[in-house]
Structures are given as structure tokens and as C-alpha cells.
Amino acid sequence: MITEEQAKKNITELLEFIGDDPQRVGLQDTPERMIRMFREMFRGYNPDEKPVITTFPNGQDGIIYDNMVVDSGTFYSVCEHHCRSFFGEYWFAYLPNPKGRILGLSKIGRVVDYCSARLQVQERLVQNVVEMLTEALGTENPPFGMALMMKGRHLCKESRGARKTGTMTSTCLTGAFRRSPEVRQEFLSYVEVK
Numbered sequence: 001m002i003t004e005e006q007a008k009k010n011i012t013e014l015l016e017f018i019g020d021d022p023q024r025v026g027l028q029d030t031p032e033r034m035i036r037m038f039r040e041m042f043r044g045y046n047p048d049e050k051p052v053i054t055t056f057p058n059g060q061d062g063i064i065y066d067n068m069v070v071d072s073g074t075f076y077s078v079c080e081h082h083c084r085s086f087f088g089e090y091w092f093a094y095l096p097n098p099k100g101r102i103l104g105l106s107k108i109g110r111v112v113d114y115c116s117a118r119l120q121v122q123e124r125l126v127q128n129v130v131e132m133l134t135e136a137l138g139t140e141n142p143p144f145g146m147a148l149m150m151k152g153r154h155l156c157k158e159s160r161g162a163r164k165t166g167t168m169t170s171t172c173l174t175g176a177f178r179r180s181p182e183v184r185q186e187f188l189s190y191v192e193v194k
């Protein structure tokens with residue numbers, strides 16, 4: 001296990017490697033600041049930070065809900081190939097089982113944030129989120145399917161290398177979203193009207 005002191009020293013060396021002077025005033029506290037920032041940006045490695053995903057029995061509110069539930073929001077992650085940010089918007093949907101459980105809506109965003117807070121590739125990120133939410137709803141009367149689409153801008157593509165602006169789209173579809181073109185189309189219509 002690397003100590004904070006060693007990590008700071010490594011960052012100082014990197015600052016020197018890029019051609020700057022780590023001792024100049026503006027950079028003196030930079031390694032320290034970067035360590036603090038890393039703790040926040042990479043909290044997804046810390047199991048203590050794992051969000052508790054509240055679920056409710058379907059019907060608890062007096063109605064059984066079995067139509068599509070859709071949530072959308074933003075995400076910020078870091079690409080594992082270049083340690084550069086990628087970020088953008090997500091759209092999540094699931095079809096609750098009338099006999100199963102439903103997700104607390106704010107929890108979806110928290111799971112997206114937690115899974116984003118590691119070195120990632122966008123293809124794995126969509127899977128990590130869907131796996132965590134699937135697990136939270138349990139195997140007894142599971143939902144009829146889940147869908148997650150992420151559209152992200154990748155700074156490793158935009159600010160260096162190819163130097164092209166644009167978004168990358170990745171999706172993870174399970175159950176009815178994978179099998180049924182109608183269900184998939186309904187999900188995509190929510191993405192399009194956004």
C-alpha cells in the first residue's frame with residue numbers, strides 16, 4: 001500500500017517530468033491538492049462509499065406500477081487509458097415487476113456517480129451501473145429489463161490525439177429492452193425528446 005507521502009513525491013516528480021519547477025510558488029501545494037482531489041474523484045474504489053440503494057415493494061404507495069420508469073442525468077468519469085476526463089449525460093430505464101420491488105429514484109444517480117468514480121471505459125461503466133441496480137432489486141421477481149445509455153465527451157480524444165469534438169454512445173440493455181424492438185424503441189424515444 002503506497003503512503004500519501006510517497007504519492008505526493010510521485011506527483012512532484014511528474015510535475016518535474018513535464019518540464020515545470022515543482023518548487024515554484026504556484027505548484028508548492030499542488031501535489032497535496034491533487035491527493036485530496038483524487039480521494040474525491042476516485043471514491044469509487046472505496047467500498048465504504050458504496051451507496052445504499054433503497055428499494056420499495058411495488059404497490060406500497062397504493063398503486064402497482066408496471067410501466068417504464070426513466071431517469072436521466074449527468075456523469076463525470078476518468079478514462080483508464082489516458083487518465084483524462086470523460087463526461088456527459090445518461091438515460092436509464094427499467095420495467096418494474098408488479099410483484100417485485102421498485103428503485104428509489106435518487107439512487108440511480110448515486111450509483112452512476114459511484115461507478116464513475118474510478119478509472120473506467122464507458123463500455124464497462126454502463127455495465128457496472130446496470131449490474132449494481134439489478135443486484136439491488138434482487139432475484140425474486142426481478143424487473144423485466146433495464147436499459148442504460150451514456151453519451152460522453154472524451155477529453156483524451158478532444159484535447160490531444162485525434163483532437164475531434166464529439167460524443168461516444170454506449171448502452172447496456174437487459175431483458176425486454178434487449179429482446180423487444182418495441183420496448184427498446186420506447187426507451188429511445190425518451191432519449192430523443194430529451
Ligand SMILES: [Zn+2]
Nearest residue numbers: 079081082156
Ligand atoms: Zn482515453
